[in-house]
Amino acid sequence: MDDKKCLSMNDLHFSYTPNEEILKGMTLEIDERSTAIIGQNGAGKTTFVKLLKGLLRPTSGTIQFEGKDLSEFTVAQIARHIGMVFQNPNDQIFKNKVIDEIMFGPLKIGMSEQEAMDSANEAMEMLGLTELKDENPYDLGLSTRKLVAIASILAMKTQVIILDEPTIAQDYAGKEKIKEVIRRLRQQNRTVITIIHDMDFVADTFERAIVFANGKVILDGTTREVFAQKEVLEQAYLEQPNVTKLCYGLGYDKVFLTTDEFIQEAQKQIER
């Protein structure tokens, strides 16, 4: 399938205060590949996605969504196309029941009661929340509340889904669920953009990685290309995934991203 340009940014600048520029001229295209945005705390990642969502407007430069200028959309219009799961679920959740929380967004963007219910049920099934639908989200642990926040955005069936640190507080099973959600969204040709600090998860899940540093893009490519750049990553206060670190430590030529890849290759060498 062709990688259709979904979002494109041209010379994007943004400042919260006149003296400090957070984004310093970003030109970038987001296609249908699952994309991880990585970078040091304060590199401008969350600010960048808030601009895509229309929660902030650029100081200068343009953002286009499917060829149309995003500045011509209201925040409510953007919400029909671009969904964003906040880093802290407490910033997002306010209903007393999980099902009401997940149906809130779909109803607000014009789905019928039945459509919203079906969509919420599908999202809850994807994240293993079906049995919790009548619970109060605030009676759930942080990790489960995070899954509720993700489900409430998935249910809106937007073309673009932005996840801000989805794996925080997740154990192995929680991360596997999120990984599966990202893969299913990709199969449905929906664009997933994720801010994340967990390099092992990025290596295992995403097709593309974009490295932010000081409000600029310093590296952009497939995860394998990006994680091969040890020195550049270190300059951005990042590190390689653990499997890749072992490749480098052993002086291997190839860059492995997952434990399975490493084991398969090592077994071949052992058999030789």
Place this chain on the structure above:
Amino acid sequence: MAGIIVKNIKYKYPATDRLALDDISFTVEPGEFIGIIGRNGSGKSTLCQAIAGLVPNFYKGAYGGSILVDDLVVKDTEISDLCKRVGIVFQNPFNQVTGSKMTVYEEIAFGLENLGIPKPEMIQRIDDAMELLDISRFKDRNPFDLSGGQMQRMAIASIIAMKPDVMILDEPTSQLDPQGREEVFQAVHKLSQQGITIFMVEHNMEKIAEYSSRVILLDDGKLVALDTPGKIFSRMDLPEYGVTEPAFTTICKGLHLKCKNTDEYPVTLKEAEEVFRVYQSQKEENRNG
């Protein structure tokens, strides 16, 4: 310096039927760095809150057994007294920020003011804690204007400044970038070397393996094991408890490569590299001879 003795702790949250902690006993020496692992809902955070006295003195509920921090019986000690000895960094920094202070500096000072620390010492402690966590440049910012990662560092700094004998950290690095995470682990490791007893809940198994002296594995409120990282992560039944070993260990388990002279798999990058080198040189020797 404080050791911890946990004896047959059982605990149920109010209005629940399930034991969140189910007959847990263990002893920890002063200055140990204890990693706590287990799937979500296994009792990790509840155990932290029990050591800090919030269970049962704040959360109430049914409680049995005892926890001793040196000579203090946690259940019978006022939180206001216990917090001088035991500091806890919450999982979500938003839950820890007082909301009453306008700057990061004042927020870190809050705990010290309540302990009655003299002003010159307070200033020194705040400066040291901010430097350790690399947040000095944010000292005049409103805590709620910080990013999640910055707020997490501030929450850790505000506890470090109180200089507790025991420090409990519940997933303290989840919102930090890799380098920030490494810095926090190094800072906490330094504190343990100074004799401060550390309990840290963490899902990053590589860091737990690298820094912990021993690891507690919990499941369904029960203590499954308390042992060295090498012993814990060499277990083959970890998936049953919803946890994985470090990536290096997974690889070495897959290739049946164990550390020399032990029956354990490597758990750190350094150990894994060593095992591979030994294996390669043995292979060379076999080929040549």
